[in-house]
Amino acid sequence: MSKPRMFLLVPIDANTVIAGAREVKNRFSLEIGKRGLAGEAKVIETGSFGPADAGVVVAVQPDGVVYGRLAPDDVPRIVEEHLVKGRPYVERILPGEKPPPPPESEDARHTQLHGRVVLDNCGRIDPDSIEEYIANDGYFALGQALTAMTPAQVIEEVKASGLRGRGGAGFPTGLKWSFCAPVKAREKYVICNADEGEPGTFKDRLIMEGDPHKVLEGMAICAYAIGATRGYVYIRGEYAISIERMQRAIDAARAKGLLGRNIFGRGFNFDIEIRKGAGAYVCGEETALIESMEGKRGLPRLKPPFPAQSGFRGMPTNVNNVETLANVPAIIRRGAAWFKSLGTAGTPGTKVYTILGHINRPGLIEVPAGVTLREIIEEYGGGMQSGSFHMAQLGGTAGDILGREMLDVPLDYDALQKVGHSLGSGAILIMNESVNVRDFLHACLKFFHHESCGRCGPCRNGLHVLRDITGRLKDGKAYKDDPGLMQEVALALKSSAFCPLGQSPAAPIMSAWRYFKDDILSGVDSNAARPRMARSLRADLSAAI
């Protein structure tokens, strides 16, 4: 069969499926067949390579053209104009998008695609094809680790790379592995935390949908390093496409002997199963996730013991985020020194973000750590869609709200910590002045209130109080002492709640107060008097927490 000279890369992910990507893809196959171009042009179903609000997207390579907002009826025109006559159909070209290189081009393999490490295959290869993953150096790192490195060397390499956990907390990954490795046990586990519930964050979903084998390879390398024999991917129940693609990837890897017994003939046994979540934000916390995997209510456990000593089924368990694990194969293949050459000293490597809100090009991006908010809005987000920058929330609903003053701070764990902020999970929500900070805070607190698991008093009661206060502030009916009480309760939660869920509402509240104090105070009605009942409630609450 002749080698295709053109590739049509069609991202099929939750965002494009809504817009009808499957219909467009089928129409392309049909039209290409009709014209007898089947040997020349190949339609490939891929994961997302970035755009999230551009309707159905199709990249044509090697021409470097990206079409957006396509309907099935545009397809005959594009086939006629572009594929037959070689003239791109300009009416549907998406401006400002860089397409991924074609899947079989040699130069793409060893050059960095837009500086991408985690997403280098996303949007380029067919996620259901293990052959395409392998052709792009897939499972090379696993082979290298198994045949040429000891487990201790693998851990050292990851430690030396400075990789930090991408789930939000930023804990050094190599160090985490080194806690679990020396523990002696009958069985150890690797868990991939794919319970991505942080509002505004969907990077893990797009990584799993675009390049599932990378996550599996990262898990297998981790398992070898810490001595685990079983792995689990805990995926949100709502992520139907991710669950399907990960399952197909596991089956394909098993069929090729890359999972299962005696991998690479080195006597290493490791297999992976999927566990489906059932809708609970708190299960993103690693011990709550483990409880949920054991079939129980997802209540966080008291630490210590940490999962590295006693986790799933009481055995040593290492839990890492999807993006963290997806960084591992490249670190093993290209070395810690290469990884450290990307990003900043405190946060080597890249960071995957979902950028959202009032910008022109919302979507998935991967940038070197240390890029500023202003650069993200202007260069990656295509500028503000309407109005001017008012505020941003960094890292999902549990993240800090930043004002204009913070536009030029480098986004890495250490630089942000110096100015009193944190990077969080990877969502960046950009807002113009149409959003009132009081309304927004109330939306955040309603979310936390709903998701509180109810295990500990501070979170259960405190979030109730905070939701009510922010509701009064939103309506302009707050009592005079509400702003003070709001901070008092938020800080009490930060110091006394059992797990990060209860501790984190302090982040949006205290940061909003820092930049938008006057806006918050404008929600106070100086004539409103707190009813007696509420005053005694406050006394009860202070006594309780």
Next chain:
Amino acid sequence: MSIAEIVEKHGNDRENLLQILHDLQDCSGDHSLHHDAMVQLSRIMNLTVADIVGTASFYSMFSLRPRGRHVIRLCESPPCYIKGSENILLALEKRLGVSVGGTTGDGLFTLETTSCLGVCGVAPAMMIDETVYGNLTEEKVNGIIDGLVKAA
């Protein structure tokens, strides 16, 4: 699938309870976990009914009350909120004549809210059964509901 078959498929272990409940709900015909089914399950799995109900009620994807033929889940997370999800909720409530948690008289729709669906690029968004709809407006919502009513 019968309850025994579902348990058989996943294995009769406590740690498979969530996976079993997912299947049980999918087979229920009204997107919910029936009390008598959980009683039967408790005997098969040797767990107390309270334990099973307690576990199920913790997770928002499980419902202990019967739901309509189509379950509408409107995202109320902050990214959708700033793009106007509150107005969409009002539009849905007006169109269906029920508030959040309610089921229409004809048993066709149950209206719920959900936390982030992970399609924030097309906010505001909602999910009806397994299908996600984005960039919602009042007209679009009414159109979607009309389509489902007609198909019923």
